[in-house]
Amino acid sequence: MTVTLKLICVLLLFCFTALSSAAKPNIIFILADDYGFNDIGYHGSEIKTPNLDKLAQTGVRLENYYVQPICTPTRSQLMSGRYQIHTGLQHSIIHPRQPHGLPLENPTMADKMREAGYSTHMVGKWHLGFYKKEYFASYLVGAEDYFTHYRCEEKACGYDLRDNLQPVNYTGTYSAFLFAQRAQKIIHEHESTKFQSVHAPLEVPEQYMKPYQHIKNTMRRKYAGMVSAMDEAIGNITETLKEAGMWNNTILFFSTDNGGQVHAGGNNYPLRGWKGSLWEGGMHGVGFVHSELLPNKGTVNTQLIHVSDWFPTIVGLAGGTPNGTLPLDGFDQWSTISQTSSVSPRTTLLHNIDPLSPLKGNKMFNNTFDTRVRAALRYGDWKIITGDPGNGSWVPPPTSSQGTRIDPSYTKDTKNVWLFNIAKDPNEHQDLSDSMPDLVVKMLGMLDQFNKTAVPCVFPPEDPKSDPKYHGGYWGPWE
Template sequence: MQPSGLPLDSPLLPEKLKESGYSTHLVGKWHLGHYQEKYLPTNRGFDSFYGFLTGSSNHYTHRRCFEGFCGLDLWNNTEPDLQYKGKKSYSTYLFAKKSAKIVKNHNPKKPLFLMLSLQAVHEPLKVPLKYKEKYKDSRIPPGKRRRLAAMVTCVDESIGYLITILKRRGMWKNTVFVFSTDNGGSISEGSSNWPLRGEKGRYWEGGVRGVGFVYSKLLRRRGRKLRELMHITDWYPTFVGLAGGSLKGTKNITGFNQWNTICFGMHTKRKEILFNIDPCSDLHGERLPGTDFDTRVKSSIRLGVWKVLTGRQGRGHWFAPPYEKHLTMKDTQPQENNVWMFNIAKDPLEQKDLSKVYPRRLRLILDRLAYHNRTAVDCTQPRNDILSIPYLNDGMWGPWL
């Protein structure tokens, strides 16, 4: 409902790949702004788009309710897809089939970039009965955790189907397949990040350490874990580099081309990850003297093996899975705390706060946060626009200005 979107002043990944001759397609979630048509995927570099524009919707009806307003959110390029209105079509099936159709209709002689951004396993936790049945005798108790497991199985099966189509088309041998998540799981929706600390929405490792894998016959070293630092912004220059493209014309690219790290196991050029500096958060606690950075502000940064968090981070519990609840550990630190520092290489569970043990190192890292903060653009939070409601837009969540 906010009149905002990803800024238009720098080309997105699909735009750069098109410069290298790629066909570009997005299936599934967009959620990068849609209040004007110029912010839609097909105006940001994708040749085609099939999916939903907002953050989530009903997996079967594709309707979204927000702030008391409900409407359909299913689009085929820039037009509403009304063929499923009043019907039920499970999103994972639907998006996997649409992706497979793109592959089937694609000319293998032309390079292809396909981004499949599934709605699963995002809430609401819904899944066809046959996948629930697979877990009826499991040790996972009935409820959200079991439904989540069933949804993961459905995702796995759908990805397998897409890979089968790529193989039949003779495209698999030259494909770089990346499977990744955007954040840790939400405990209230059946997820578990155990034994890591915290969850989605927090800066503890359970919230920011995303899992994923890369498969390709082009990889020189396979079957290994990548322990180098990598951030989601690295995919942009990595893919552009693989495509033989150029970053010319892009604005403030902070990512690194990680292909040599992924393919050959070379050390990464990335030395730090700025997780966030949130100027919109409430100030918390007392400001630490001796640094230009205001430690009352919610933030987090990783510098080498060291990770620092500041501000109001919320309780950082270690949530065990439902069937092992006795292993859950509560965060017992004083609530007024607003500075933490951990050696993630030795303490990935973030159990030993070293902020008072190494004060000079802490301030050096806080100075790095101050440096990044000086480069930040103003934080804008436009008010929700009543003109965006589906009732005023033919029952759809979509462009309204």
């Protein structure tokens, strides 16, 4: 049986290049797909990431930084600056055949950047809907083959690679390098060319696995090779920026989109859980900022920062404003990042409230948030989880002599509340929900208040008109 590595180290790159003013910085945002907390060199990984390590260690490392547990929610909050409860994307991802997308009344980061006089470019994975042409961008579905750029969703199969609206075929070219090369081309031609392109998930050229022959686990070895290929591609992009004379006026942001998938080679140890879970391993993300413009290069930032904060932060750096947006949930964090003594304006972080996930256990209280509902909230150092958070086992990398520590509560059908002090217990070993009932009630009340602001969750059935066979063999809009 062939095992497919889904959504591993897929690179999403936004390249926003300033045209109107030499004083404005060039802004690059790189989002790595399913990149685990324990999969970058500076976190002690056996995977070698020299380019990322150098960028992070001579920039500002973000060590209290959060994303969402899965792809679409992270991308939606990056691009809109709004929690998923405010865009109807609370549940799951957007599947290829769903007539669904980030609501168009939400201006994207790219919209606001263009208003501020920037040329915007995107290379890589979109995953925010494409059933209408208004959504169009890059590689559209959530996963595809790294070499053929082909994806099957049940019996519906097609290619997924476009240059703007035009389907293109680059069969045989490995995604990480295809996208890096296109990014390099954009950098060289940034004054005359606008481009939005593609991305993908699967294999890696054999030579990138050779340094990892000591890793006996096949999935982990292949994953390690993919990370090395991604690291090289990012190194190529930064070198091109230097050659073009743009590096000294560039701010580069790097982030994962969610925790690593342990069933496909990723690892988040010592964090608890993995992709898709509300445990730290699902959403405590790898992230850093690098720029020669930073006055505090070489520092570690432990202030609370969330992926939704990038929208106001980056738009602010561009000299733009949030005028015309719906109320933002993100905060401008540039002072927090660039000034060592600055404190994050964020004290509360709603991880999510998902009304469509199956309820778990029994309702604890009648006059506050329903503890059966899957949700999580951070308040200062404290984190509460309700409902079914997913498997919370602690999984070391396959090269470790340690065994997996099994989640003691996962098989207990009735347990549906956990409370942790993340500052003191970042790996979620000590559940304090029984010993601190007053704080539990307070945080449930906070969840209840957030829930009152939620819009209805949208998760439509699949549409047969989406089948690529009706669209020239390519995934694309059908309405």
